[in-house]
Amino acid sequence: MRRPPLRTLGRLAGRQPLGAAGAGIVVVLVLTAVFAPELAPHGAKDAAFSPYLPPSAAFPLGTDHLGRDMLSRVIWGARLSLWVGLVSVLVGVTLGGLWGVVTAYVGGVADSASQRVVDTLMALPPIILALSLMAALGQSVNNVIIALAVLLTPTAARTLRSLVLSIRESPYIEAARAVGCPHWRVIALHVLPNTLATYIVLVTVNISYAIVVEASLSFLGLGAPPDEPSWGAMLTAGTQALESAPWMFLFPGLAISVTVFGLNLLGDAIRDLTDPRLRGGLG
């Protein structure tokens, strides 16, 4: 008999209270991002007010140095961060995952050669690689997504390759081959479904990483274009008036911290629930 979904969720929350808290944060974040136009009292780019206004009833998070409402910018920043984080991770982990799955399944020279490429990419310090890519591609939100996807691809390829190396030796794979299944069918129907749990964990834990890297790139002036409401760029602006307008630094910093905290808690919980070696399991 199937349990009602709400009851299942309640049972999981009881087993993973921190994960539930993380999920709560992520839900709030997603709702904020989706309903940003309705929630933000003003436009994120409207410099229509006096600069450096401290938090008040009219401007709960104050205004920045150009007279923009900080609350509106933090809310719109959630949309930018989530969009960049989610899309870059989906692209990077999916492409990297497929790369790892196929080369591990094929094995031999192709696998060896591809792993040397992965080694090379992983040898580059991630933030330096991202900065170089941004310098070459130019500043735009889409280019941030491309840079982050490139950054995430080798890790995903390496992780899923390791998994597939053991999967391909499984009796059901041998059986599928023995009955004459073509390779694409074996990969699509028998290998990929068994990598799904790892793929989901990779996606959830890397979203927070991507958000932090995007914020870092913007903080260094090489992320999203300067007028986009990126939390990292807001931090940079905040450093200009650390003492006189600390709210400019505090609230975007808090937004990044809470988001990353929530996503990490959720990612850890999903890993625990999907990894049979750890306590838990969905059953």
Next chain:
Amino acid sequence: MRALLSICAVAIAAAVVLAAGGAAAQDKPRYGGVLNWFDYGDPGRLDVHAESPLVVQQATAGVYSGVIHYDPDDPSKIAPDLAERWTVSPDGKTYTFHLRKGVTWHDGQPFSAADVKASFDRILHPDFKSPKCGAALKPMVASVEVQDPHTVQFRLKFAAAPFLGNLASSWCRVAAKHVLEKYGDLNAPDAQIGTGPFRFKRYERGNLIEWERNKDYFVRGLPYLDGVRQYILVGGPTQLAAAKAGRVMLWDAWPPMKKTQADELARARTDVDIYQASINTIYLLYMNTQKPPFSNPDLRRAVSLALDRQELVAKALEGAGVPCALLDPKLVGDFALPLEEVQKLPGCRQPKDADLAEAKRLVEKHHPAGLEIEVAVRTVGNYVDRAQLVLAQLRRVGIRGTLKSYESAAGYAVFGKGEFTMIAAQDRSMDTPDPESLFSVVYSTNAGSNYGRWADPKVDDLAERALRESSRDKRKQLYWELQRHILASPTAAVPIAWVEGWFFVDKKVRGYKPALTTYDNNTFMKVWLAE
């Protein structure tokens, strides 16, 4: 009791004598020490004849000398430098400079009039792009002739009042003939061989420029400093952090501090004198007249009407600036059009409702669905902040901009080639305190910073007539007419404001006097450091 009084009297007298002695010792220049300050960006190229960024001039200022220069003791006066004295012909068209004898270049070669001729022949060559010295002198200088090894003559096309001021500009430096022949230009660090008070010691790209004392400097006893270090500090927060930490002793160049930054510095350091000043620099927005959409004068006019100069000054400059003015009365006196008149003109007048409605109408006339443009900006000073404000203002009239940012030197390269649609913010500093400078720097067809390539024969004509005019009153009338014409025209360079800001000098730094332009008086030849 009497003994006690005597002891007190002796102690007070001793204290007075010591204090007086201390003060005298502090007033007497002291040798030694290294002055630390900063460049806002990496110059990349170092050819002071061929470049226009302040960082190029700053990087090489103490290395070279001019024929004449602005007096370090009184920067409002012109004083001899490599020339000991000069005479002017009765018709005002020939200037004869008698050069110092016994001057040597930093590599030991002797200096002569041939070096002056080689430098100015290069600067004045019609095919040589010299956006500062060349742009200022080409309209007025016909030729430079060597009379003998220590006498050189500048022959003018007409008697030009601003000639001496332009020649004294820190961009009109004399380079060695043999260095120009060897290197072809002055870009390489090895080519930085001058006659100035300091030798060029090293250039670490993106990090540091360093000079060391020239022991053979032609002014006996100078300089006092052992050297000067210029750290390349990009971005306001980095510059302010270095100032607060005591890593720089002087902030007297572009970009100025904003009020918020000056207040933070005042809280962090009590050993500095902070002051507010103008730096003879105009804040402009450029549009490219050579390609769409701003080849259309209606759209240039729409942008000019849409820009709220007062808001830009209030927010980007934290109120420190003179909005709308084409010439700043504080800097050029009554050569500037009265501000009351300027502030009533379309584009500047407040409230903005009528101007915004007209701007919107003009945009809709040519682009009913709105206009999308790419807006260029160099990532130096607070240009990116200014650009964001410009984008917000342009959105009000249906112009949607996307920012494209450039590192300092890369931006100049792009602007120089005309490969942009709009430059959201670009300050241009005047080369001399004369009102003529603005037109040779920005608005004449051949101006060094006419990035938008705007050509208006009436501007060229009025600017040249003002140059030729010797009567001050008539010059003033010509400059007023010129200002009225430009302010009413769909120019490529919209004047937003004259920039002011806050600066500081470490109390240890002595003998430094701020100049009337941001380029002068940064050779530090007479600067010394107190204990």
